[in-house]
Amino acid sequence: MxxxxxxxxxxxxxxxxxxxxxxxxRSLPMSLLRAREAVMRQFRPSLREHGLTEQQWRILRALxxxxxxxxxxxxxxxxxxxxxLSRILxxxxxxxxIERKTPKADQRRSMVSISEKGVKLMAxxxxxxxxxxxxxxxxxxxxxxxxxxxxxGELELSLAGLGASEEASxxx
Amino acid sequence: MxxxxxxxxxxxxxxxxxxxxxxxxRSLPMSLLRAREAVMRQFRPSLREHGLTEQQWRILRALxxxxxxxxxxxxxxxxxxxxxLSRILxxxxxxxxIERKTPKADQRRSMVSISEKGVKLMAxxxxxxxxxxxxxxxxxxxxxxxxxxxxxGELELSLAGLGASEEASxxx
DNA sequence: GGAAGATACTTAACATGTTAAGTGAATGCG
DNA sequence: CGCATTCACTTAACATGTTAAGTATCTTCC
Numbered sequence: 456m457x458x459x460x461x462x463x464x465x466x467x468x469x470x471x472x473x474x475x476x477x478x479x480x481r482s483l484p485m486s487l488l489r490a491r492e493a494v495m496r497q498f499r500p501s502l503r504e505h506g507l508t509e510q511q512w513r514i515l516r517a518l519x520x521x522x523x524x525x526x527x528x529x530x531x532x533x534x535x536x537x538x539x540l541s542r543i544l545x546x547x548x549x550x551x552x553i554e555r556k557t558p559k560a561d562q563r564r565s566m567v568s569i570s571e572k573g574v575k576l577m578a579x580x581x582x583x584x585x586x587x588x589x590x591x592x593x594x595x596x597x598x599x600x601x602x603x604x605x606x607x608g609e610l611e612l613s614l615a616g617l618g619a620s621e622e623a624s625x626x627x
Numbered sequence: 628m629x630x631x632x633x634x635x636x637x638x639x640x641x642x643x644x645x646x647x648x649x650x651x652x653r654s655l656p657m658s659l660l661r662a663r664e665a666v667m668r669q670f671r672p673s674l675r676e677h678g679l680t681e682q683q684w685r686i687l688r689a690l691x692x693x694x695x696x697x698x699x700x701x702x703x704x705x706x707x708x709x710x711x712l713s714r715i716l717x718x719x720x721x722x723x724x725i726e727r728k729t730p731k732a733d734q735r736r737s738m739v740s741i742s743e744k745g746v747k748l749m750a751x752x753x754x755x756x757x758x759x760x761x762x763x764x765x766x767x768x769x770x771x772x773x774x775x776x777x778x779x780g781e782l783e784l785s786l787a788g789l790g791a792s793e794e795a796s797x798x799x
Numbered sequence: 800g801g802a803a804g805a806t807a808c809t810t811a812a813c814a815t816g817t818t819a820a821g822t823g824a825a826t827g828c829g
Numbered sequence: 830c831g832c833a834t835t836c837a838c839t840t841a842a843c844a845t846g847t848t849a850a851g852t853a854t855c856t857t858c859c
Contacts, residue, residue: 479688480704481776483763484666484681488706490779491659493786498656499847508847509656510815516651526838532652534660539815541839546814563824563837581648591655594785599778604655606775607662613766614665671817680817682845698808711845713809718844735807735854 497591501583505576510535510543512584515577518553518569525564552576669763673755677748682707682715683724684756687749690725690741697736724748 479485495509502512510533517532518524524532530540544567547553552573555565569577592600651657667681674684682705689704690696696704702712716739719725724745727737741749764772 477757477760479685479692482760483772483776484663484670485685485706486776486779487659487663487666490782491656491663492706493783494656494659497786503848508814513651513657516648519648520651527836534657534664536816536818537838538817538840542815545839561825561837565838585648588649588654591786595782599781600655603775603778603782604653604658606771606778607658609771610662610767610775611665614669614763675818680844699806708846708848709808710810710847714845717809733807733855737808 494591497587498584501587502580505580507576507580510539511547512580514540514543514547515552515569515573518567519574519577523566523568525566529567547573666763669759670756673759674752677752679748679752682711683719684752686712686715686719687724687741687745690739691746691749695738695740697738701739719745 498512499509502509507515513533513535514529517529521529521532526537526540526544529535530537533540535543544553544555548555551570553567554570555567558564558566595603670684671681674681679687685705685707686701689701693701693704698709698712698716701707702709705712707715716725716727720727723742725739726742727739730736730738767775
């Protein structure tokens with residue numbers, strides 16, 4: 456209510472706009488980005504108070520659910536790329552929130568699990584986190600939330616197996 | 628079809644899982660993240676071929692639509708934080724894809740616009756970008772896409788004015 | 800008209816995203 | 830066995846996300 460899309464009356468050159476494209480602000484990636492940011496904005500302050508970032512929290516939650524996992528599986532679950540996960544695990548281990556051990560059977564692997572300290576930290580964050588999620592659900596509507604998540608899942612499915620290399624089909 | 632969620636039959640310690648929480652993989656932030664990644668995965672290769680990142684492309688598109696804007700307005704439009712935008716603009720200017728000039732009336736401001744070179748680059752990327760978007764629309768369904776975006780917009784709206792400071796209400 | 804406060808950016812510092820390369824440890828196979 | 834491949838991670842390098850400071854520049858208001 457305080458600002459408008461820039462006063463159009465300062466024009467000195469003719470509009471550039473020669474490239475026809477969808478209205479930029481209505482692109483799907485943008486909609487998804489804005490929605491996600493609106494949601495995360497609610498959680499960040501609470502996480503921050505507990506000294507956790509969004510990704511660190513994702514990892515702890517994944518570990519609490521999976522108990523003990525190898526790094527690759529954890530990456531898939533927490534939806535993080537290997538390099539990011541590698542760094543974060545190093546830090547979480549330094550803070551004693553997780554534990555790792557290398558199985559003798561395969562020295563390449565590294566089994567990760569949450570520590571007692573990590574469990575306690577989670578317990579201290581969970582209530583506030585759940586409360587925020589409940590408030591979001593209340594505001595947006597529980598059934599709409601379910602519906603939205605279904606659509607997001609369908610979107611993901613309908614794009615599964617499109618870009619990139621596709622594992623193994625017509626190699627090259 | 629090649630991997631499963633890790634063989635559960637290697638258990639050595641009793642499940643930790645003492646902190647009750649929603650199923651992690653079904654949290655709203657995660658759903659949004661996964662969906663967005665599924666979409667962006669389609670665009671990144673094409674952008675990359677043209678030497679652009681996702682954010683740089685957002686900025687160029689915003690500039691093509693807005694013609695000439697100040698940095699703050701551009702940040703709002705391209706949905707980038709000031710510091711990120713500042714860095715990217717420095718690089719885009721060095722590559723002569725944008726132009727800046729400081730209005731005499733207010734030396735604090737910086738008016739940004741896309742350059743001829745920038746317009747040409749956009750023209751070379753747009754076709755492929757549009758084709759990808761069309762394919763996504765085809766796969767997911769045009770009407771469902773519209774519906775999804777409406778829901779995302781509603782979600783954003785329903786959370787507008789929740790967290791953080793809220794501009795000016797009960798200052799402290 | 801001059802100091803305090805607000806603005807519009809920019810820098811800095813640290814964490815993550817993203818791609819490519821590196822490292823050590825299994826595996827496959829002649 | 831021996832060597833090329835594949836695996837599971839980790840490092841490296843560069844770009845962005847995020848928060849806090851810093852820097853001019855403009856506005857207010859006495």
